[in-house]
Amino acid sequence: MKLHIESWPDGGVIPSKHAFARIPDDAHFEFSDNISPALSWTAPPEGTKSFAILIHDPDVPSSPEDVNQEDRTVPADLPRITFFHWVLVDIPADTLSIEEGADSAGVTPRGKRPGVGPLGTTGINSYTEWFRGDPDMGGDYGGYDGPCPPWNDSIVHHYHTTLYALDLETLGLSGAFTGADALEAMKGHILAEATHLGLYSMNPDVPPTG
Secondary structure, three states: OEEEEOOOOOOEEOOHHHOOEEOOOOOOOEEOOOEOOOEEEEOOOOOOOEEEEEEEEEEEEOOOOOOOOOOOOEOOOOOEEEEEEEEEEEEEOOOOEEOOOOOOEOOOOOOOOOEEOOOOEEOEOOHHHHOOOOOOOOOOOEOOOOOOOOOOEOOOEEEEEEEEEEOOOOOOOOOOOOHHHHHHHHOOOEEEEEEEEEEEOOOOOOOOOO
16 A cells, blocks of 8 residues: 655655644744645555544654743754644545545634544544643644644654554544544554655754755
């Protein structure tokens, strides 16, 4: 099974139109287009009854203390944690592609509602926790929301899009389930998987290279 993303090569730089935020000319941050990418895949294994897609960034700072601070950078040796950007399961087995913008076409303050939709079933991504308690942005962030690494991070962030072929039509998940919940439910049911890597940085002194 092979996964293809139209907008960037495997290991390449993610265009800013697919990001949650970008670097403006005169500041550190502005919201970007946040358009979900076009995906396609080939040669799923025999017996596939559904697909799942997860996008995760394993490079997120484990502590917010240094994040987006003018007088410092986030150190490279700070322990990092996983941040999910897209949690989509129960994709029908006859689906072999998803169009650009199908799951996001802009930043939605307070998030998009997770649940059953035309692509499958969306869970919540990690912006749900990131914005918890924020009066303007807090809420359940269902579906796709793109990269927004700290603008003062000392490392480039790596975004792994993974497609799973499963032997179940449904994982039986509903409500505000997370990427970790989806991975747990998939255990013992993965027939094949394929991953596509993208790079992104908000720090002009640490440009991504692909």
